[in-house]
Amino acid sequence: YGDEVRVLTLGRALTPESVLGNKPYSVELCGGTHVARTGDIALFKIVQETGIAAGVRRVEALTGEAARLYVEGQARVARGLARDFKVQPADVTARVEALQTSVRTLEKQVAELKKQLALSGSLGGSSGGNAAPEEINGVKLIARVLDGVDGKGLRGVAEDFRKQVGSGVVALIGVTDGKAAVTVAVTADTIGKVNAADLARAAVIAMGGQGAGGKPDFAQGGAPDGSLAEAGLDAVRATLKG
Structure with a gap:
């Protein structure tokens, strides 16, 4: 701008004049x-x-014919959804929210079912269905590969297995879409002997991952190659052997 700047004003405030x-x-x-x-x-x-800097917003808008065409396009989308859901366009939002609630409920049910199958030994990979703990260097270990269970699902299964083992370590590897999720849980009385984060890290690295994070009693990580799940469990065993 030069020394003199044009200033445009628009409208009048709708708030009381006192404001x-x-x-x-x-x-x-x-x-x-x-x-x-x-x-x-x-x-x-x-x-x-969008935000483009601290305290600065960028607003993009359409005007005239372009705005009209945009609104018409949005209306067509709404009408299409209403037709598919068999509701009025005004009810599309409520219908979508109901479907989202239903999906979340089903996801929880599926997760619980997978958890129960894992605990019963019916949802096993190459580790088989035997959940009886093995013993390494005086530490009990439940090591399982669970097909179709992601990292979130492994947490609940690990907690239940930790109760079953009583004293020791639970190492679980879930395989979904070719990738692996690792969860290691250690009972309180075993923390002085082993560290869950160290065991999880060893498993992840053995499967081509970078590492894992967590606390001495509970740790998780991920790896790109689920086909190496058994190698991950073997790495846990090797770490326990020292």
């Missing part, structure tokens, strides 16, 4: 206008708002 003194609600520095009056803009539709 803003009936001042314009928009005051802008402008190098030049693109329309003779605001009515020429016609429809104005904000389509995106």
